[in-house]
Amino acid sequence: MKRNSLFKRVTMLSMASIMTFSLVACVEKEPSNAADSASENGEKIIKMGRVTSANSKLPEGDTYEDNAYTRLVEEKLGVKIENAFEGEGEDYTRQVALAISSGELPDMMRVDSREELKELVENDLIADLTDVYNENASDYIKDIYDSYDGRSLEDASFDERLMALPATIGDEAPNMIWIRKDWTEKLGLEIDSDGDRSITLDELEKTAKAFIENDPGETGNPIGIPMAYWLNSGSYGGSALNMTSIAGIFNAYPRFWLEDENGKITNGSITEGTKQALGVLSDWYKEGILDPQFGTRTWDDIMALVTNGQTGIVTGPWHIPDWGLSTVREMDKNADFEAYSLEDENGKVNVAHTNPTGAFIVVRKDYEHPELAIEILNLFYDELANSKDLETDYPEVAEYKELGVDGSTRPFNIEVLKSDNLLFDYSTIMGAVNGEIEMGEIASSEARDAATSIKKYTENPSDADTADWSKYHSRVKGMGLIDKLTKEDKFNWVNPVYFGNTETLEKKGANLLKLEEEDFIKIVTGAEPLEYFDTFVSNWKSQGGDEIIAEIEAINADRSNE
Amino acid sequence: MLLPGMIFLFIFSYIPMFGIIMAFQDYIPAKGLLGSEFVGFDHFTYMFSLPDIGQIFSNTIVIALGKIVLGTLMAIVFSILLNEVRIKLLKKSIQTVVYLPHFLSWVVLASVVLNMFNLDGTVNQILTFFGFEKLNFLGSNKLFQPLIIGTDVWKEFGFNSIVYLAAITAIDPGLHEAAGIDGANWWKRVWHITLPGMLPIILLLAILSLPNILNAGFDQIYNLYSPMVYETGDILDTYVYRIGLIGREYSFGTAVGLFKSLIGLVLILSANNAAKKYTDRKLF
Numbered sequence: 001m002k003r004n005s006l007f008k009r010v011t012m013l014s015m016a017s018i019m020t021f022s023l024v025a026c027v028e029k030e031p032s033n034a035a036d037s038a039s040e041n042g043e044k045i046i047k048m049g050r051v052t053s054a055n056s057k058l059p060e061g062d063t064y065e066d067n068a069y070t071r072l073v074e075e076k077l078g079v080k081i082e083n084a085f086e087g088e089g090e091d092y093t094r095q096v097a098l099a100i101s102s103g104e105l106p107d108m109m110r111v112d113s114r115e116e117l118k119e120l121v122e123n124d125l126i127a128d129l130t131d132v133y134n135e136n137a138s139d140y141i142k143d144i145y146d147s148y149d150g151r152s153l154e155d156a157s158f159d160e161r162l163m164a165l166p167a168t169i170g171d172e173a174p175n176m177i178w179i180r181k182d183w184t185e186k187l188g189l190e191i192d193s194d195g196d197r198s199i200t201l202d203e204l205e206k207t208a209k210a211f212i213e214n215d216p217g218e219t220g221n222p223i224g225i226p227m228a229y230w231l232n233s234g235s236y237g238g239s240a241l242n243m244t245s246i247a248g249i250f251n252a253y254p255r256f257w258l259e260d261e262n263g264k265i266t267n268g269s270i271t272e273g274t275k276q277a278l279g280v281l282s283d284w285y286k287e288g289i290l291d292p293q294f295g296t297r298t299w300d301d302i303m304a305l306v307t308n309g310q311t312g313i314v315t316g317p318w319h320i321p322d323w324g325l326s327t328v329r330e331m332d333k334n335a336d337f338e339a340y341s342l343e344d345e346n347g348k349v350n351v352a353h354t355n356p357t358g359a360f361i362v363v364r365k366d367y368e369h370p371e372l373a374i375e376i377l378n379l380f381y382d383e384l385a386n387s388k389d390l391e392t393d394y395p396e397v398a399e400y401k402e403l404g405v406d407g408s409t410r411p412f413n414i415e416v417l418k419s420d421n422l423l424f425d426y427s428t429i430m431g432a433v434n435g436e437i438e439m440g441e442i443a444s445s446e447a448r449d450a451a452t453s454i455k456k457y458t459e460n461p462s463d464a465d466t467a468d469w470s471k472y473h474s475r476v477k478g479m480g481l482i483d484k485l486t487k488e489d490k491f492n493w494v495n496p497v498y499f500g501n502t503e504t505l506e507k508k509g510a511n512l513l514k515l516e517e518e519d520f521i522k523i524v525t526g527a528e529p530l531e532y533f534d535t536f537v538s539n540w541k542s543q544g545g546d547e548i549i550a551e552i553e554a555i556n557a558d559r560s561n562e
Numbered sequence: 563m564l565l566p567g568m569i570f571l572f573i574f575s576y577i578p579m580f581g582i583i584m585a586f587q588d589y590i591p592a593k594g595l596l597g598s599e600f601v602g603f604d605h606f607t608y609m610f611s612l613p614d615i616g617q618i619f620s621n622t623i624v625i626a627l628g629k630i631v632l633g634t635l636m637a638i639v640f641s642i643l644l645n646e647v648r649i650k651l652l653k654k655s656i657q658t659v660v661y662l663p664h665f666l667s668w669v670v671l672a673s674v675v676l677n678m679f680n681l682d683g684t685v686n687q688i689l690t691f692f693g694f695e696k697l698n699f700l701g702s703n704k705l706f707q708p709l710i711i712g713t714d715v716w717k718e719f720g721f722n723s724i725v726y727l728a729a730i731t732a733i734d735p736g737l738h739e740a741a742g743i744d745g746a747n748w749w750k751r752v753w754h755i756t757l758p759g760m761l762p763i764i765l766l767l768a769i770l771s772l773p774n775i776l777n778a779g780f781d782q783i784y785n786l787y788s789p790m791v792y793e794t795g796d797i798l799d800t801y802v803y804r805i806g807l808i809g810r811e812y813s814f815g816t817a818v819g820l821f822k823s824l825i826g827l828v829l830i831l832s833a834n835n836a837a838k839k840y841t842d843r844k845l846f
Contacts, residue, residue, distance in 0.1 A: 293698075
């Protein structure tokens with residue numbers, strides 16, 4: 001009996017102590033504002049969160065913390081960059097999440113989504129950069145951001161205050177139709193009757209039919225055009241295997257916020273054009289032109305179909321040869337693709353501008369020198385980018401370019417480029433390939449790599465590496481098509497009016513996307529008739545869509561009033 | 563000697579319970595549990611205002627009930643039949659074969675099931691061979707639930723039968739002998755001796771599985787479903803996973819989890835009472 005009560009007491013005591021400890025552990029630490037932003041010799045210090053890359057090609061002895069770029073910053077701005085943490089991909093995201101949840105932010109770091117940025121703003125953790133930007137940013141930098149009609153800076157602003165430096169994403173439209181060229185040649189198909197690399201829906205349909213009937217891949221089980229079940233994406237460059245290009249024919253832009261002809265805000269997913277596009281897909285499904293197992297295939301399944309040679313038609317952005325189609329070439333040395341755009345009745349290619357931002361550079365709220373962020377921006381994205389003679393001005397940086405050192409070794413691992421940068425890149429690459437300019441003159445190492453690869457490929461296409469093959473396809477065929485369409489003025493650009501998040505969008509957006517995914521699949525596979533689209537629209541509106549539209553209208557009205 | 567175990571239990575099972583607070587807050591990681599704003603039952607009202615919630619609840623319960631009922635039936639029938647196998651080697655090898663799938667995870671088994679049941683899969687090849695139409699098992703709202711229940715029963719019935727086999731062996735063989743002498747055939751003996759002998763265990767296990775009525779098996783469904791079958795395949799867990807992950811709604815996820823636990827608690831308490839009433843065995 002006695003032993004029993006003693007035991008009880010010990011247990012109670014230990015439980016009580018554990019409980020106390022655990023409660024103590026729950027109490028947060030005060031964010032450390034200790035301003036040790038200067039080293040012993042009076043030099044300023046930036047503690048930075050750095051996004052790294054696995055194969056940075058840094059010369060021996062150099063690190064992310066100490067390399068040509070950070071030494072340049074030290075020399076030019078008198079600032080020493082120390083790494084608060086480094087990480088790649090998921091690992092970096094985790095580090096940032098840890099930093100946010102512990103409230104101990106580095107002086108500067110990159111965040112990769114507007115949601116994260118919003119969290120930082122709401123918790124009052126980061127500095128307002130409006131004034132330092134206006135005072136310090138160079139004209140060229142301001143030009144870059146202006147080339148996005150303000151969309152870029154707007155994305156980094158909250159209540160008209162600039163809270164971060166946005167990276168820029170240029171337009172990458174349209175989503176192209178990539179067709180196996182070796183197959184069309186084998187079957188003697190004439191896809192593009194007028195030879196302008198824009199095809200009609202009819203021509204696409206005929207090609208798909210011919211592929212299914214004749215099985216040029218000789219697999220015994222050819223299937224039609226594969227599409228991912230989500231069918232749409234809010235950006236052009238971000239994903240492939242969607243219906244964006246087909247919707248474009250009907251002047252529809254699913255998942256983009258647009259203004260309709262009456263000046264009212266609407267979402268591309270609920271427009272009449274989207275209904276027509278779904279009608280096409282549903283007919284295709286019935287006739288077997290669309291993959292009969294559409295809706296249940298994963299991304300990997302679909303890529304396997306393309307790689308096995310069961311299908312030879314893929315929709316995707318200009319860069320899909322680099323990461324998707326390259327596996328096809330790896331398996332089949334004869335594989336060759338041609339990129340086409342889909343044109344509407346008037347011969348136009350309809351596309352929407354993409355969300356111009358993705359990543360952001362933020363500065364800790366109490367950091368003493370927020371202007372340094374702008375100075376780094378000026379140094380790298382203006383002075384360095386516009387240097388006429390890199391060799392003499394910045395010999396160490398020039399050497400890095402020569403060695404092909406990854407751009408991620410710069411203090412800010414973001415791109416800040418004008419909106420037409422893609423076409424600019426294309427013209428430099430082609431200039432170098434055609435021998436009009438020297439390879440060494442290309443400033444961006446990526447473009448130079450591409451130019452070298454393309455040259456190798458064009459000299460000897462049959463023995464070329466997969467890497468050279470994919471660079472050739474993505475640049476010459478993909479970018480080349482965009483360049484051609486731009487020069488011929490075939491694009492019909494649509495300007496989405498909103499890219500951000502609203503309160504309701506945040507809460508109900510996921511559910512609306514689910515509704516859209518499900519109902520579109522039902523319509524395409526014939527589980528519901530096309531008329532069901534109208535039911536979808538009214539459900540979409542009543543389940544939060546109308547609220548979101550009202551919110552966006554209010555936000556946009558606020559903006560135009562100022 | 564109990565102490566290390568209790569401390570362990572306390573640290574890993576009781577302390578995390580404070581996290582339940584999240585369900586009543588707008589949890590923001592930077593502010594932590596103590597700093598986040600309280601919103602009361604907002605997340606619960608939101609949960610019940612979701613347009614699909616009724617569908618999702620009924621899917622969850624149908625799938626879970628189907629698994630419990632069919633799984634139990636299969637296990638009982640199988641154990642009775644296996645008990646009749648007199649050749650020891652044969653009995654052991656049958657047991658090994660049917661236990662095996664229990665030890666494989668759904669991540670592995672899903673690819674087997676997908677290969678068997680997709681449009682070009684083995685099952686459809688057999689169907690077309692006999693002149694039937696192809697069936698889109700994984701993309702049909704009619705066939706998806708049977709597929710989920712069927713494959714789960716296949717995976718688990720062997721393992722579940724272990725307890726029933728033990729119950730059967732505990733029945734006094736004298737009863738069977740006596741019945742045999744009285745002229746009862748095999749079927750009658752099963753009906754009047756084996757089954758009544760197993761009844762307490764059957765009831766106990768069935769009642770114990772009730773609290774799992776809202777656990778329809780996340781990993782199985784997550785690995786097999788697609789948007790085409792959200793309508794009949796989406797269960798509470800998969801729905802919360804998708805919505806919670808896309809919207810980063812930590813608090814909402816916690817609220818749903820808490821709600822599930824509440825239903826589980828109610829069910830386990832009533833099950834305990836029911837067990838006492840019908841089998842005279844009580845858990846606590």
